[in-house]
Amino acid sequence: MKIKPYKRFYAVLLAVLLCLGGCRTSQATTQTVQQVKIGLTLYQQDDTFISSLQGYLESAAKAREAQDNIKISLNICDANGNQSIQNDQVERFISQGCDVICVNEVDRTAASVIIDKAKAADIPIVFFNREPVEEDMQRWKQVYYVGSRPREAGILQADIVAELYRKNPELVDRNQDGRLQYVMLEGEPGHQDAAVRTEYAIKELGWQGIEAEKLANEIANWQRSQAFAKVVQWIEKFGDSIEVVFSNNDDMALGAIDAYQSLGIEDWPIIVGIDATPPALEALRQGTLAGTVFNDARGQGQAIFELAYALATDRDVQQAVPELEGQYVWKSHTGITLKTLEQQESSS
Numbered sequence: 145m146k147i148k149p150y151k152r153f154y155a156v157l158l159a160v161l162l163c164l165g166g167c168r169t170s171q172a173t174t175q176t177v178q179q180v181k182i183g184l185t186l187y188q189q190d191d192t193f194i195s196s197l198q199g200y201l202e203s204a205a206k207a208r209e210a211q212d213n214i215k216i217s218l219n220i221c222d223a224n225g226n227q228s229i230q231n232d233q234v235e236r237f238i239s240q241g242c243d244v245i246c247v248n249e250v251d252r253t254a255a256s257v258i259i260d261k262a263k264a265a266d267i268p269i270v271f272f273n274r275e276p277v278e279e280d281m282q283r284w285k286q287v288y289y290v291g292s293r294p295r296e297a298g299i300l301q302a303d304i305v306a307e308l309y310r311k312n313p314e315l316v317d318r319n320q321d322g323r324l325q326y327v328m329l330e331g332e333p334g335h336q337d338a339a340v341r342t343e344y345a346i347k348e349l350g351w352q353g354i355e356a357e358k359l360a361n362e363i364a365n366w367q368r369s370q371a372f373a374k375v376v377q378w379i380e381k382f383g384d385s386i387e388v389v390f391s392n393n394d395d396m397a398l399g400a401i402d403a404y405q406s407l408g409i410e411d412w413p414i415i416v417g418i419d420a421t422p423p424a425l426e427a428l429r430q431g432t433l434a435g436t437v438f439n440d441a442r443g444q445g446q447a448i449f450e451l452a453y454a455l456a457t458d459r460d461v462q463q464a465v466p467e468l469e470g471q472y473v474w475k476s477h478t479g480i481t482l483k484t485l486e487q488q489e490s491s492s
Contacts, residue, residue, distance in 0.1 A: 150326035167299025179215040180456045182295050183237030183245040186283040191366060192395050193419045193441060194248060200445030208453060226393060227251045234258050238265045243456035246270045246448055259287055268455040272448050275336055283469055290448045290473040294337040297418050297437045298344030300479040304416055304435035305388055306352045316414055317385055326388040328361035329371050329380050330395040338392045361385060364396045371405050379407060389415040394436055396426035401432045419479050428482050438478040447473045
């Protein structure tokens with residue numbers, strides 16, 4: 145079918161407008177009248193876990209395009225850690241007529257601004273990975289959240305350490321004083337996952353009868369490079385007194401590994417992370433990472449998309465995402481060590 149010149153002009157103009165402002169548009173090539181437009185803004189696109197989650201979400205959208213023969217436009221923006229930029233991106237999604245907006249918040253305490261803008265435009269919103277405060281979630285019934293429970297992640301991280309300790313106490317408690325001296329790499333100030341993962345990792349050790357002594361804790365903002373710098377300082381200060389390095393995510397755990405490798409130290413403490421990213425799983429295979437906690441990026445990405453798609457097409461959200469509990473979708477964690485990883489890979 146030959147496309148009329150004026151239609152071609154408006155199609156090109158629309159594509160250009162969607163890509164302005166640091167955003168990327170991914171959309172189908174199928175020729176169909178119906179179209180779904182989803183705006184997606186990420187707190188930091190180069191975050192390893194967020195990048196992985198984004199990939200799974202895009203895959204889910206492509207699969208649905210083929211299944212339903214419908215054009216799905218994903219307008220993806222990177223807020224680069226700036227809440228003001230993210231607010232502007234949400235306004236742009238609204239002006240572009242997006243059917244639903246998905247938000248990985250820069251600042252979880254600033255959700256009310258985004259919610260009020262979306263509510264005024266009657267555009268449903270799906271938050272993910274960074275949970276808004278409960279009061280903001282209650283501002284509108286068309287607000288949803290997809291994520292995982294940070295308490296569970298902290299507990300499973302402690303379980304890994306406790307299991308290694310009981311299996312080989314001399315390996316973990318290197319000074320044999322009956323206590324585990326640890327350092328903690330925390331995600332970022334004000335982030336509920338960072339605070340809760342930190343709290344329950346240590347509480348769980350106590351609940352299991354293992355005494356832990358904190359040597360230091362520092363904010364490393366989920367970043368591998370920042371964690372590297374912090375751990376180098378700790379090694380210089382505490383030396384081999386460090387018996388466990390807890391990290392709120394895998395990128396920071398990998399930064400700790402980088403620190404020990406860069407200093408040529410062979411006798412390492414136990415290092416544990418959270419997320420089970422591909423680089424972390426490779427570190428497990430190499431024996432540099434003692435354990436991690438699987439954070440279901442695939443499941444979260446699929447749930448975010450299915451929820452957004454149902455909202456955009458006026459379908460039953462409960463039927464689309466059976467795990468939905470009110471306004472929340474929770475994906476569970478799994479503790480992973482080299483042993484469990486090898487079992488998974490051998491059975492797949």
